[in-house]
Amino acid sequence: MLTLRIIPCLDMDEGFVVKGRRFRDLKRVGDPVSLARRYYLEGADEIVFLDVGATVKSRRIMIEVVEKISAEIFIPLTAGGGIKTVEDIRSLLLAGADKVSLCTAAVENPSLIAEASSRFGSQCVVISIDAARAKNSWHVFTHGGQVDTGLEAIEWAKTAEKLGAGEILLNSIDQDGMGTGYDLELLRRIGEAVKIPVIASGGGGELGHIYDAVILGRADAVLLASAFHFGTLTIPQVKEFLRTKGVNVR
């Protein structure tokens, strides 16, 4: 049986791991290579790197970091942030990423999803959806949570799947960095709408939140940043807890 994946996420700015709340107030929390090494040894199932700096310099450093990390860490690596073209994707894959995560560029230019998946395979195209509640639905935001596109998150997830996305990385902007639990309704609704794996992101702060994301939100994987960086939770602790609850983990 397939196991639930526990994925630490490193948001990076100019080579430093940063973390904020609701996509704001970013603070530096460490060095990506040593953090990635620690998470690998603790049993992380994958690692996600997102460049939130979105400057030319920040992106160049990101590629160097991916190159360094992939020489000593042998689990799937996803890189994203600021990707605009198939060439950007290619350079990250060549640096050692196994998958790329597309957010703003995919919304602005959906054909990039089709292009990337036909060229590199859908298994390496992760569509990152930054969503926030808007009355009875959820809107897709771009540019690091700054721009409300008005696009319906559930519809966008279906479109992305049709275009060839291999996975959905679903971030709740409302819950990001709050440590008060995932947006379970959003998770479940998207999970029911698509057949590709959905990674829950934004809000995981306690063991119970992760369990809820899997059972109530039907997530295929959970992504955590703050809780791991600040040591509120550790990967072995999360896996042990889930195991005792009957969730299959590695």
Place this chain on the structure above:
Amino acid sequence: MIGLIDYGAGNLNSLLKALKYLGFPAQLISSPPATKNFDRLIIPGVGSFASALDELKRREILPFLTEWLEAGKPLLGICLGLQLLSHGSQEAPGIEGLACFPGSCERLKAPKVPHIGWNEVEVIKEDPIFDGFPEKSHFYFVHSFALTEVSPLTLAITDYGLIFSSVIKKGRVYGCQFHPEKSGPIGLKFLKNWVEKC
């Protein structure tokens, strides 16, 4: 020297990096090799069944590969590499594979395909490639097709909607459906065992 068969599709970097990390010299084979310096071959796996075979033909690597197989020299097929070593695949009806392993590949039957993530590999036949392994361990999979025939050559099985051969061996030719180069420390151990003990 380990030769990595390059048929233009996959990202062979991670495999090269894993072998380098383990201290095993490796080199890509993108055309018929002039030297005979290779003592092992790996057919890595990303891409589709038909286009991989077409590309192997176009690059004129296929005769080298069949000769290698006939001589019974050490080879490891990873993911699509394993599938290419079977008789064929539902992915490319009517196209004959390298026909080293019995049976042909079928599309997985599960609510979510491709099969992406860590799944259990259960050893059903002891082999040096599993030296130091527990009876069941988790490896990283990414695929939509699998060799569903479980034959006496099958060394390990995995269950995803249906049971398939996740490790298989004929003589000195091995195939694994998972990606050892992405399966953490145990994946590295699998590669190390293959080079040192198989």
